[in-house]
Amino acid sequence: MPTVEFSPSIDSRPTYAPLKSHGSAPAIMVADTAGADALLDLMASDSAVTDKAQIVLIAPASDKLARMDLMVKTPVHTTPDLDTAGPLVRQLLSTARMGTQMYLAGSEGMMGALCALATACGLPMDAIQTEHRGTAARRMQCVHCKGITEDVTTDPFECSHCGLTLFVRDHFSRRIGAFQGVCVDAETPGLIPTTQEIRP
Amino acid sequence: MKKLTLRVAEITALSPLVKRFRLIHPDGAPLPLFSGGAHITVDMPEGDLIRRNSYSLVSNPYDGAGYEIAVRREDRGRGGSLYMHTRVSEGDLLTVSAPKNLFQLDLRARKHVLIAGGIGITPFLSQLHQLDILQQPYELHYAAHSRSEAAGLTLLPDAPHIHLHISEEGSRMDLGAILDGQPLGSHVYTCGPDGLIRAVADQAARLNWPTSAIHSEAFTAPPPGEPFEVTIASTGQHLRVGADQSLLEALEAAHVPVDYSCRGGACGRCETGVSACNGQILHHDHWLSPDEQASQTKIMPCMSRFKGARLELDL
Numbered sequence A: 001m002p003t004v005e006f007s008p009s010i011d012s013r014p015t016y017a018p019l020k021s022h023g024s025a026p027a028i029m030v031a032d033t034a035g036a037d038a039l040l041d042l043m044a045s046d047s048a049v050t051d052k053a054q055i056v057l058i059a060p061a062s063d064k065l066a067r068m069d070l071m072v073k074t075p076v077h078t079t080p081d082l083d084t085a086g087p088l089v090r091q092l093l094s095t096a097r098m099g100t101q102m103y104l105a106g107s108e109g110m111m112g113a114l115c116a117l118a119t120a121c122g123l124p125m126d127a128i129q130t131e132h133r134g135t136a137a138r139r140m141q142c143v144h145c146k147g148i149t150e151d152v153t154t155d156p157f158e159c160s161h162c163g164l165t166l167f168v169r170d171h172f173s174r175r176i177g178a179f180q181g182v183c184v185d186a187e188t189p190g191l192i193p194t195t196q197e198i199r200p
Numbered sequence B: 001m002k003k004l005t006l007r008v009a010e011i012t013a014l015s016p017l018v019k020r021f022r023l024i025h026p027d028g029a030p031l032p033l034f035s036g037g038a039h040i041t042v043d044m045p046e047g048d049l050i051r052r053n054s055y056s057l058v059s060n061p062y063d064g065a066g067y068e069i070a071v072r073r074e075d076r077g078r079g080g081s082l083y084m085h086t087r088v089s090e091g092d093l094l095t096v097s098a099p100k101n102l103f104q105l106d107l108r109a110r111k112h113v114l115i116a117g118g119i120g121i122t123p124f125l126s127q128l129h130q131l132d133i134l135q136q137p138y139e140l141h142y143a144a145h146s147r148s149e150a151a152g153l154t155l156l157p158d159a160p161h162i163h164l165h166i167s168e169e170g171s172r173m174d175l176g177a178i179l180d181g182q183p184l185g186s187h188v189y190t191c192g193p194d195g196l197i198r199a200v201a202d203q204a205a206r207l208n209w210p211t212s213a214i215h216s217e218a219f220t221a222p223p224p225g226e227p228f229e230v231t232i233a234s235t236g237q238h239l240r241v242g243a244d245q246s247l248l249e250a251l252e253a254a255h256v257p258v259d260y261s262c263r264g265g266a267c268g269r270c271e272t273g274v275s276a277c278n279g280q281i282l283h284h285d286h287w288l289s290p291d292e293q294a295s296q297t298k299i300m301p302c303m304s305r306f307k308g309a310r311l312e313l314d315l
């Protein structure tokens, strides 16, 4: 899958770069099925990167899992979705030591959620690399009810918790790992701009 | 810059070379509180010259009853510490700056690893109070040549997470062993000689610590050196910088205003452009990048000196 070009935006908006090997440092790698290609590219660039790596694939397509299994010596963990990946990643972080690198690849929503989880466990931001692959869907937090809506692909969208129509901002909370959604018709109730697909 | 005039309430010898000065408000009024790692700048007037050195506060940051600093006598220094040791007595009034902090704890850390070399123990002494009150986990490693030189010893609690490394007794600090295997979210802080700061940064980098978790402060006072001359570009004025004077002090004496904060080459406040340079700037700061230093287009007057025919400052 080709990498997505994001349009320039405010500093708050996360940017992504291809994963770069930190050699054989202890590592935690997490990817969804689109991101698995980025991990495979990383491993092809430096096979030592998996020497002390724990690898988690979220809902991987079977061909990707098979390719990954061929690349690494340790078993690859798989989880059916992000919700089940969270506790597993948290457990890996709980025994990790300083020097551990985190490699995340895939959707913005997944990477945002896991970055927030990892920093809450003490991993500094500069030990985390992120490479975007796949969907441009966003993980959005409603600034009014604080509920999170996953996989938002349109602007505006309806908050899945409180039902307000929310405007998709580029303002990103690293602590929460989500973009901020703000009521689009607060000043002019009922006057809602036409729905557009989110541009990367 | 806000100044305080404080009375020297007590002077205590902590070691043959280190004295602690306790400063209180002359009326007993409470002093502004500070945070662990903060320092104050002390004015040391001599004739029509004012020398100013910065010293880390070693007292409890939450206690406004007094400030305490520990000063090591440097016989080969420019005279600042000698002034404190020989000219200041109990009961004297000293003019000091309000506390400033360039070496604060990162309170997001899960654990703090503090590494001190020699008199570099001083900023940690106030940080330990803060860490105890915040109940944050830490360990302290304190390296000194000998027990009698380890001035901080009397101020440190005897606790299992406080480790003393006395090289004379053959117990050298093993940075690899200290840094390897620290839990996720650890931050390391180093204060001491440049060599120690570099060694800790190198070791942490080898263990893949992210740079945001590595902190340091060099505790240097401006070094003495050969006298030199500078020219002020805007006025054509020539100034002579004496052997025991810093360039910043010479500029202040000539009423050429230059902003400052740390007076130790760390904060960047005194950065000054160089409009002409025929000779060699002797950079002693920790602020300019190696490239900037090599370009000889900027100087940090609080620390750096000059050797050569002509140095013109863009002032």
Ligand code: FES
Pocket (backbone or CB within 6 Å): B259, B260, B261, B262, B263, B264, B265, B266, B267, B268, B269, B270, B271, B285, B287, B300, B301, B302, B303
């Ligand atoms: S006063 Fe801080 S670098 Fe000179």
